[in-house]
Amino acid sequence: MLELDQIAYDHAPMGLVLTEHRVIRTCNDTFAQMFGYEKEDLIGQSFRLLYGTDHEFHQVRDIGLEPLRQSLPYSDExxxxxxxxxxxxxxxxxxxxxxxxxxxxxxxxxALIETKDSGPQLTKREREVVLLLSQGKTSKEIARDLGLSPRTVEDVRARLLKKFEVKNVAVLLARLAGLSSSPMS
Structure with missing residues (x-):
C-alpha cells in the first residue's frame, strides 16, 4: 500500500510540500514541475528561492500565523x-x-491559478501594494511601509482598480482571491 500512497502523493493535482522553518524538506513531483525544478534541487532549499525578492520573502512570513497557532488552516494567493x-x-x-x-x-x-500569459499583469509595486492591502493596511500605512507618498499609493490603487475593472479594493481582493469574476462588481 505504501507504493500507492507515494504514487498518489507524487501525482496529486496540486503541489504538496513539507517545510521546516521555511526550508523544503520534501515535495511532490507536481510541485517541482509547477515551478520548473527537479525535486532533488528543491529539497533542503529555503522558500526564498520561490520569491522574487528578499523583501517579498520576509514580508509574507507572518501572514497567516494566527490561524496556524489555533490549529486552523490558512489560505491566500x-x-x-x-x-x-x-x-x-x-x-x-x-x-x-x-x-x-x-x-x-x-x-x-x-494550486496554479494563472500563468504569466493570462489575466492582467502586476508590476512589482502593484504586487507590494496588493499584498499590504490584503493585510488591511490603509494607503498611509502602505506609504510608510514602502517609503512612498500616500498619493503615490493612491495612484497605484487607482491603476489596480482600472486594470482589474473593479469599483473598490474589496472587490479587487476578492477578484485576486478568485471569489468574483464579473467586471465592475
Whole structure:
C-alpha cells in the first residue's frame, strides 16, 4: 500500500510540500514541475528561492500565523517565481503540525491559478501594494511601509482598480482571491 500512497502523493493535482522553518524538506513531483525544478534541487532549499525578492520573502512570513497557532488552516494567493524567472499566481494553503511554533513544521499546497500569459499583469509595486492591502493596511500605512507618498499609493490603487475593472479594493481582493469574476462588481 505504501507504493500507492507515494504514487498518489507524487501525482496529486496540486503541489504538496513539507517545510521546516521555511526550508523544503520534501515535495511532490507536481510541485517541482509547477515551478520548473527537479525535486532533488528543491529539497533542503529555503522558500526564498520561490520569491522574487528578499523583501517579498520576509514580508509574507507572518501572514497567516494566527490561524496556524489555533490549529486552523490558512489560505491566500501568492505570486511565486519559477526556475526560469517567470511568475505564477498560486492558491496557497498551509496547515502546521506544530501550532506552538507554526513554521517549525508545515504542510503546504500550491494550486496554479494563472500563468504569466493570462489575466492582467502586476508590476512589482502593484504586487507590494496588493499584498499590504490584503493585510488591511490603509494607503498611509502602505506609504510608510514602502517609503512612498500616500498619493503615490493612491495612484497605484487607482491603476489596480482600472486594470482589474473593479469599483473598490474589496472587490479587487476578492477578484485576486478568485471569489468574483464579473467586471465592475
Amino acid at each position: 501568492r505570486l511565486m517565481r519559477c526556475a526560469d524567472g517567470n511568475r505564477i499566481w498560486c492558491r496557497f494553503r498551509a496547515r502546521t503540525l506544530t501550532p506552538e511554533d507554526p513554521l517549525a513544521r508545515t504542510v503546504l499546497s500550491f
